[in-house]
Amino acid sequence: MTTEVSEMDSPALMKVSNLVKHYGDVRAVDGVSFAVPKSEVFTLLGPNGAGKTTTLEILEGIREADAGEIEIFGERVRRVDRAVKERIGVLLQEGNFEPYLRVREVLSLFASFFRSARSPAEMLKAVALEEKANALVKTLSGGQKQRLAIGVALINDPELVFLDEPTTGLDPQARRNIWSIVSGLTASGKTIILTTHYMDEAETLSQTVCIMDHGKVIAEGTPRELTSRLGQDTIVEFVAPAEAGLPAALGDRVRVARGEGGLVSVTTGDLVSTLAGLLDWSRSSGHALAEMTVRQPNLEDVFLSLTGRRLRA
Amino acid sequence: MRDIVAVARTQLATALRERITLFWFVLFPLFVLALFGFIFADIGERADLSFRVTVVNLDRGAARGNFGSDVLATLAGLATAAPGGEAPLLELRVPGEGADVRAFTDAELQALRVGRRDAVVVIPDGFSEALVAAVGSGSAAAAIEVHTSGGRTSSEMALRVIEQVLAGVDREILVQLGQFDAGRAVIVDQAEVGASDRTLAYIDFLVPGVVLMGFFVAGLFSVPGTILFGRENRVLRRYWVTPLSVPRFLAGFGLGHVALCALQFAGLWLLGRFAFGSQVDFFRPLALVYLALSAATFLAIGFLVAAVARTANAGMAIANIINMPLMFLGGLFFPTGTMPPVLRAIMLANPVSYLADGLRASVGVSVAAYSTAASLGVPCAWIVGCAVVASLRMKWDVGR
Numbered sequence: 001m002t003t004e005v006s007e008m009d010s011p012a013l014m015k016v017s018n019l020v021k022h023y024g025d026v027r028a029v030d031g032v033s034f035a036v037p038k039s040e041v042f043t044l045l046g047p048n049g050a051g052k053t054t055t056l057e058i059l060e061g062i063r064e065a066d067a068g069e070i071e072i073f074g075e076r077v078r079r080v081d082r083a084v085k086e087r088i089g090v091l092l093q094e095g096n097f098e099p100y101l102r103v104r105e106v107l108s109l110f111a112s113f114f115r116s117a118r119s120p121a122e123m124l125k126a127v128a129l130e131e132k133a134n135a136l137v138k139t140l141s142g143g144q145k146q147r148l149a150i151g152v153a154l155i156n157d158p159e160l161v162f163l164d165e166p167t168t169g170l171d172p173q174a175r176r177n178i179w180s181i182v183s184g185l186t187a188s189g190k191t192i193i194l195t196t197h198y199m200d201e202a203e204t205l206s207q208t209v210c211i212m213d214h215g216k217v218i219a220e221g222t223p224r225e226l227t228s229r230l231g232q233d234t235i236v237e238f239v240a241p242a243e244a245g246l247p248a249a250l251g252d253r254v255r256v257a258r259g260e261g262g263l264v265s266v267t268t269g270d271l272v273s274t275l276a277g278l279l280d281w282s283r284s285s286g287h288a289l290a291e292m293t294v295r296q297p298n299l300e301d302v303f304l305s306l307t308g309r310r311l312r313a
Numbered sequence: 314m315r316d317i318v319a320v321a322r323t324q325l326a327t328a329l330r331e332r333i334t335l336f337w338f339v340l341f342p343l344f345v346l347a348l349f350g351f352i353f354a355d356i357g358e359r360a361d362l363s364f365r366v367t368v369v370n371l372d373r374g375a376a377r378g379n380f381g382s383d384v385l386a387t388l389a390g391l392a393t394a395a396p397g398g399e400a401p402l403l404e405l406r407v408p409g410e411g412a413d414v415r416a417f418t419d420a421e422l423q424a425l426r427v428g429r430r431d432a433v434v435v436i437p438d439g440f441s442e443a444l445v446a447a448v449g450s451g452s453a454a455a456a457i458e459v460h461t462s463g464g465r466t467s468s469e470m471a472l473r474v475i476e477q478v479l480a481g482v483d484r485e486i487l488v489q490l491g492q493f494d495a496g497r498a499v500i501v502d503q504a505e506v507g508a509s510d511r512t513l514a515y516i517d518f519l520v521p522g523v524v525l526m527g528f529f530v531a532g533l534f535s536v537p538g539t540i541l542f543g544r545e546n547r548v549l550r551r552y553w554v555t556p557l558s559v560p561r562f563l564a565g566f567g568l569g570h571v572a573l574c575a576l577q578f579a580g581l582w583l584l585g586r587f588a589f590g591s592q593v594d595f596f597r598p599l600a601l602v603y604l605a606l607s608a609a610t611f612l613a614i615g616f617l618v619a620a621v622a623r624t625a626n627a628g629m630a631i632a633n634i635i636n637m638p639l640m641f642l643g644g645l646f647f648p649t650g651t652m653p654p655v656l657r658a659i660m661l662a663n664p665v666s667y668l669a670d671g672l673r674a675s676v677g678v679s680v681a682a683y684s685t686a687a688s689l690g691v692p693c694a695w696i697v698g699c700a701v702v703a704s705l706r707m708k709w710d711v712g713r
Binding site: 060061062082085086088090092094095096097098100101105108109110112113114115136149152 | 315316318319320322323326327330331543546547548550551552553554555556557558
């Protein structure tokens with residue numbers, strides 16, 4: 001690794017500038033830049049294939065960038081080396097453990113890789129796996145395996161933690177358990193870089209959200225800042241077999257979008273007029289406004305407004 | 314060092330808990346030893362081995378014939394390849410014309426002592442006269458000295474072959490002398506060189522071979538299998554984001570593997586000793602060196618396969634391809650002295666040949682065909698070469 005002391009004096013724990021990564025002709029990461037403030041949860045949000053994981057893998061030392069600069073812990077690095085790895089913790093999106101190892105043995109194994117590490121007993125408690133300490137990995141549920149993976153990522157008491165899609169494929173209870181652990185890390189002052197394609201996860205956990213699409217950063221800010229870009233709009237959603245004639249019935253000041261399962265989404269700045277128009281349209285078209293909800297915009301709506309596509313499409 | 318020991322413990326624990334690995338590591342070699350032990354227990358009785366025998370004929374004959382020359386001619390006949398292409402039973406050495414017979418005999422006995430001959434037969438001066446006298450008077454039979462190397466299976470086998478040959482010669486001589494009774498005129502006067510009170514059997518030749526085979530199979534198949542399946546299942550990927558380096562991972566993995574080989578060896582040694590009565594003494598310094606070197610060599614070859622193969626299936630295919638020439642041209646189960654030149658050339662590059670030869674010689678069950686330097690040096694060269702390539706090419710993840 002070649003390192004040089006940064007001339008910049010920044011409160012950010014990590015800075016990324018113009019990061020580029022190609023896979024053949026595909027530009028998977030296309031000039032990505034961002035800064036990760038210390039002691040915050042910084043989330044890369046985007047659909048599958050947006051370049052989040054590739055970006056993260058470059059920062060974790062798994063891949064090498066074709067171009068761009070990385071500054072971490074105040075030093076500019078070309079490649080993440082052993083010294084940096086001593087100070088980071090990584091939860092990979094794809095990664096398994098030896099199925100015939102016991103939970104405690106896994107933690108002991110990974111603890112041995114670092115100069116300084118927390119005790120396995122301490123980590124078992126931190127990720128609520130004390131009762132499974134002597135269980136073989138192959139007997140754990142998906143949520144338990146993910147908690148073990150988080151325990152492994154935190155075994156060296158890292159300053160910076162990478163969590164790549166930590167709740168993908170987990171049931172709601174397991175997701176909430178992971179969220180609870182992540183919230184605890186934030187409270188203890190850890191800096192976390194999180195990737196997710198779950199809007200609610202990003203909103204719940206993040207201080208800063210960086211929205212990516214097609215390898216580029218298309219928006220960055222706090223969840224509130226991002227949603228406020230949509231102004232004072234309100235969103236009315238309902239399920240209907242068709243939305244023909246709806247834009248005409250509601251006027252020019254609304255945006256109408258159709259999602260999966262017949263979900264119709266109407267974004268409006270004048271909720272009262274829009275609701276009246278919707279009732280008229282329902283009566284005249286004969287379509288019921290099934291499962292109608294009225295809510296404020298969220299990050300999914302931000303993504304939709306920026307790309308014209310839904311996050312989980 | 315903590316990381317290396319932890320990886321070794323992981324390797325050991327997972328292998329012992331996983332039934333398939335346990336089978337291939339421990340049960341399969343025991344099965345092979347039991348199978349070969351039962352099937353080939355009488356291999357020494359068959360002419361599929363070749364023995365290096367020296368014959369010194371000091372007999373000057375008698376009026377009724379030179380029977381020493383007859384014995385020599387009969388043994389020489391066994392040193393000629395059969396018309397069917399079968400290998401000769403004996404590799405015969407005799408003193409050259411005008412040679413100092415006493416010096417030659419001393420040199421051959423020394424060669425026998427260090428394991429370069431399997432037997433030295435000395436037909437004494439006055440053998441024919443003693444034979445005629447024995448037949449005429451019915452007194453004690455004439456003796457032929459057969460020197461063997463105590464404690465070596467090949468020497469024991471050579472003695473049995475010579476005894477059978479002399480029994481046939483005995484009958485012919487009796488017929489020549491007009492005697493048709495069933496008595497013996499020629500007896501073997503056996504003397505051991507480097508004598509031992511142990512009686513060795515084919516199992517003693519077999520046990521070191523099966524030990525090496527166990528190390529070989531574990532190294533060539535289990536090592537790349539574990540690494541490549543770990544890579545495909547994204548287990549190794551997790552190590553990648555830690556400070557653990559590839560060489561340290563390989564060192565830890567290797568340490569665990571050697572520990573498993575030690576367990577495997579213990580099982581084979583116990584089975585050989587208590588089920589088949591093997592008397593092989595592995596607990597000699599040089600033998601222990603060869604055992605450690607064998608485990609390390611096959612481990613390194615396994616690392617090489619894991620490093621060059623892109624997938625687990627490819628790794629197993631590569632292992633299968635190199636398995637045949639390495640194992641079957643390495644003399645693990647049968648002596649290779651009678652192989653065609655092309656195969657012998659492969660043997661010269663085959664670390665298994667040197668390890669099998671060195672280990673067997675070091676435990677005293679066969680003759681060393683290669684020098685100790687070669688038997689230690691060639692496998693070491695393989696270890697260094699494989700380890701360097703593996704360290705440079707080993708990948709934590711698929712397609713990286």
